[in-house]
Amino acid sequence: MSQLQPEGTITPYQGYALLVTTVIGVEVVVFPRFLSREAGPDGIWIMLISGLITTFLVYLMTRLCQQFPQQSITQFVPRILGSKHSPRLGRLLSAPLMLLLLISWLGIVAMITRSFGEVMVSAVLVETPIEFIMGTLCAIGAIVTSNRPEILARYAEFLLPFLYPPILLILFAVIQEGDWLNLLPLFQVNWHQVFKGLLHSLATFGGIKVILIFMAFYQQPQRAMHSHISAMVIIMIGYLGTFLSALSIFGKDEIVHLLWPTLEVVKQIRIPGGILERVESAVLVVWMVAVFTSITAMLGASVQLIISAFRLKEHYRKWIALGGAAIVYFVGILPTTVNQLLQWSYRFGLLDVGIALALPLLLFGVLKIRGGKGAIEQDEQPPV
Amino acid sequence: MSSLRCSISALLIVSLLLTGCWDRRELDERSLITAVALDTAPEGYKLSFMIPIPIKIAGSGGGGTGEGGQDVVQIFSSTGTTISEAFGKIRREVNQEPFFGYTVLLLLGEDVLQTGIEKDLDVFRRYPQMRRRLIPAVVKGRADEVLHANPKLEQIPSNYIYLLLDNGIRQGWMADVTLGDLFANLSDPSRNGVVNMLDIKNDVVRWIGLAVLKGDRMVGRLSDVESVPAIQLRDQKAGNFIEVPCPGGKGSFVFRALRVNPKVKIDNKEKIRIKSTVHVIGEIIENGCKNNLSDQKELVKFSSSVKKLYEQVARNLLHKMQKELKSDIFFYGERIRALHPQLWREIDWKTTFPKVKVEVEYQVEIRRYGMESR
Numbered sequence: 001m002s003q004l005q006p007e008g009t010i011t012p013y014q015g016y017a018l019l020v021t022t023v024i025g026v027e028v029v030v031f032p033r034f035l036s037r038e039a040g041p042d043g044i045w046i047m048l049i050s051g052l053i054t055t056f057l058v059y060l061m062t063r064l065c066q067q068f069p070q071q072s073i074t075q076f077v078p079r080i081l082g083s084k085h086s087p088r089l090g091r092l093l094s095a096p097l098m099l100l101l102l103i104s105w106l107g108i109v110a111m112i113t114r115s116f117g118e119v120m121v122s123a124v125l126v127e128t129p130i131e132f133i134m135g136t137l138c139a140i141g142a143i144v145t146s147n148r149p150e151i152l153a154r155y156a157e158f159l160l161p162f163l164y165p166p167i168l169l170i171l172f173a174v175i176q177e178g179d180w181l182n183l184l185p186l187f188q189v190n191w192h193q194v195f196k197g198l199l200h201s202l203a204t205f206g207g208i209k210v211i212l213i214f215m216a217f218y219q220q221p222q223r224a225m226h227s228h229i230s231a232m233v234i235i236m237i238g239y240l241g242t243f244l245s246a247l248s249i250f251g252k253d254e255i256v257h258l259l260w261p262t263l264e265v266v267k268q269i270r271i272p273g274g275i276l277e278r279v280e281s282a283v284l285v286v287w288m289v290a291v292f293t294s295i296t297a298m299l300g301a302s303v304q305l306i307i308s309a310f311r312l313k314e315h316y317r318k319w320i321a322l323g324g325a326a327i328v329y330f331v332g333i334l335p336t337t338v339n340q341l342l343q344w345s346y347r348f349g350l351l352d353v354g355i356a357l358a359l360p361l362l363l364f365g366v367l368k369i370r371g372g373k374g375a376i377e378q379d380e381q382p383p384v
Numbered sequence: 385m386s387s388l389r390c391s392i393s394a395l396l397i398v399s400l401l402l403t404g405c406w407d408r409r410e411l412d413e414r415s416l417i418t419a420v421a422l423d424t425a426p427e428g429y430k431l432s433f434m435i436p437i438p439i440k441i442a443g444s445g446g447g448g449t450g451e452g453g454q455d456v457v458q459i460f461s462s463t464g465t466t467i468s469e470a471f472g473k474i475r476r477e478v479n480q481e482p483f484f485g486y487t488v489l490l491l492l493g494e495d496v497l498q499t500g501i502e503k504d505l506d507v508f509r510r511y512p513q514m515r516r517r518l519i520p521a522v523v524k525g526r527a528d529e530v531l532h533a534n535p536k537l538e539q540i541p542s543n544y545i546y547l548l549l550d551n552g553i554r555q556g557w558m559a560d561v562t563l564g565d566l567f568a569n570l571s572d573p574s575r576n577g578v579v580n581m582l583d584i585k586n587d588v589v590r591w592i593g594l595a596v597l598k599g600d601r602m603v604g605r606l607s608d609v610e611s612v613p614a615i616q617l618r619d620q621k622a623g624n625f626i627e628v629p630c631p632g633g634k635g636s637f638v639f640r641a642l643r644v645n646p647k648v649k650i651d652n653k654e655k656i657r658i659k660s661t662v663h664v665i666g667e668i669i670e671n672g673c674k675n676n677l678s679d680q681k682e683l684v685k686f687s688s689s690v691k692k693l694y695e696q697v698a699r700n701l702l703h704k705m706q707k708e709l710k711s712d713i714f715f716y717g718e719r720i721r722a723l724h725p726q727l728w729r730e731i732d733w734k735t736t737f738p739k740v741k742v743e744v745e746y747q748v749e750i751r752r753y754g755m756e757s758r
Contacts, residue, residue: 184722
């Protein structure tokens with residue numbers, strides 16, 4: 001059935017870049033506070049565990065897509081759920097799943113857009129209307145996502161290197177200001193705290209399931225596992241580094257006072273000799289890149305989902321992108337306060353990771369019950 | 385395609401006209417506040433800002449290069465029941481929007497600290513332009529008096545005071561406290577903060593020691609001599625040099641610590657016992673004794689005199705902190721929280737600290753004695 005799709009062109013490195021830039025995004029500036037509030041220094045290993053969990057989810061999804069190379073999720077899910085005799089049933093059963101995917105992506109993108117606007121307005125551009133910042137993001141997001149997924153992957157590949165330098169800067173801040181006593185004591189939390197901490201750290205991995213869409217365009221899906229796992233490792237290192245630096249610099253009691261802890265970490269940096277002052281503006285630019293790549297990847301995934309679900313022609317893409325961006329904008333301005341926004345972001349993040357867990361499990365389960373490869377093998381069998 | 389090109393060029397032209405950048409403010413459209421002073425007033429607070437006059441700063445090309453001190457700055461003060469109210473009043477007097485991005489100094493009047501500063505610092509936490517790296521200092525008496533001082537070495541007076549503090553911190557004899565550290569010390573129940581203290585007399589601003597906080601209140605003061613072991617135990621910095629009586633004779637010599645490495649051992653068998661072992665490496669910078677320093681035996685005697693003095697000062701300091709001020713500025717509580725979490729849960733450190741046994745032992749090594757050979 002791979003003839004329906006053109007051969008993919010996304011290289012393994014682009015797949016890696018796509019996953020890293022999608023997952024790392026707006027939550028980097030805020031999650032140390034939640035994690036520290038729920039679990040204190042124990043957030044360190046809780047972060048590690050949730051990283052392992054999400055890596056496992058990425059493994060599952062990659063395996064799933066590898067079984068249906070060059071097929072998009074809208075093609076193989078009906079195949080798994082339905083049967084040869086009633087393809088309609090499969091499509092019907094898969095419709096709610098697709099809708100859920102769509103909702104979670106658009107919701108997450110909306111929250112990302114709004115959070116970005118909030119950080120900008122509260123910390124830097126105090127006078128600028130948030131509607132303007134969000135509107136610009138959505139408009140440019142729509143322009144970028146009017147392109148095919150391969151272009152989005154190239155875009156991620158191009159922007160990925162910009163994400164690395166801040167890691168060095170954060171390391172610098174730790175050396176200057178960090179206190180290792182703030183990272184202790186470990187293993188003091190009860191199960192309830194571990195659970196809540198896990199939920200909060202899992203929510204930061206929202207976006208991993210874009211691979212369900214993009215893997216259909218991979219050049220060599222069989223090599224995807226390596227690039228996906230290494231992407232997850234890099235993301236984990238980035239998150240752990242962020243958390244460790246914020247924790248060692250501020251301590252668990254001070255972090256909870258800070259609305260955007262990571263931003264404050266960056267503000268602490270003082271380059272010796274005063275060559276560069278206020279490096280946070282440079283880091284904010286990089287962070288904006290990270291945020292924007294998350295937006296384009298998830299919005300692009302939504303657009304592609306709609307296109308392939310309804311088998312639409314290519315020229316509809318820009319209108320769908322525009323419509324998606326409009327939805328994102330209007331959902332994004334819904335939360336009235338920062339508190340509500342953060343709560344919604346958390347829920348959408350969890351929803352995303354939850355789907356990333358449920359979907360592959362469900363599909364693998366059905367595959368197993370139906371023996372082997374579901375409808376795909378039945379397809380290849382000669383009709384009885 | 386041509387319609388697309390048309391619309392793009394139309395967009396570009398429109399965007400040229402609509403240069404609506406809300407936050408665009410050029411440097412000359414801002415009033416750069418270099419120092420903030422906060423005092424109490426009958427209504428609540430008295431807030432003072434120092435704003436340099438750009439045209440009078442050397443190198444600005446304005447012409448007035450020979451001036452300095454109070455001639456190149458303007459000081460604005462106002463009072464209010466909240467800090468923001470006072471700020472709002474000052475804003476009515478300043479021709480451009482006040483900008484805190486270059487604020488390097490926050491001067492707090494002694495009386496502000498005595499009533500508790502958590503609520504006063506709230507506005508400084510909230511304001512996004514405020515930098516956590518700016519240096520806070522407590523002023524004995526009123527903080528705005530320091531803004532009115534007229535030092536001659538620097539063009540802008542606040543810069544002079546900032547450099548005074550910055551130099552002391554870098555040389556390791558003032559406490560390394562930034563606004564961010566102060567915030568962190570206030571929110572962490574296992575720590576107590578200190579703030580460098582300034583005094584102004586006859587138009588001279590000088591450092592006079594440390595203000596000791598307990599929670600968010602100032603409970604006492606450490607003199608410059610008491611600050612030496614405090615900074616050594618707390619910040620692992622050298623502290624100022626110290627005058628030591630000669631071993632077995634009249635007169636005294638001056639010892640300067642170069643490197644200080646305190647090790648803390650917390651023992652919890654029946655009672656909590658804390659033992660700090662401070663390893664100090666330093667040099668003699670002035671010798672008013674008759675002893676010959678080129679004699680190794682004499683040098684050993686000198687180092688034991690230094691050790692004795694250090695231990696005595698530290699013991700007095702600990703006694704003061706435990707019995708009088710009841711404030712743990714040495715991060716002992718933090719160590720217990722981090723390294724003995726079980727114990728930390730069982731005790732209330734605020735009430736326990738005055739009762740625990742704290743010992744301090746110094747190990748002093750005199751490495752050299754300057755350019756003089758004996």
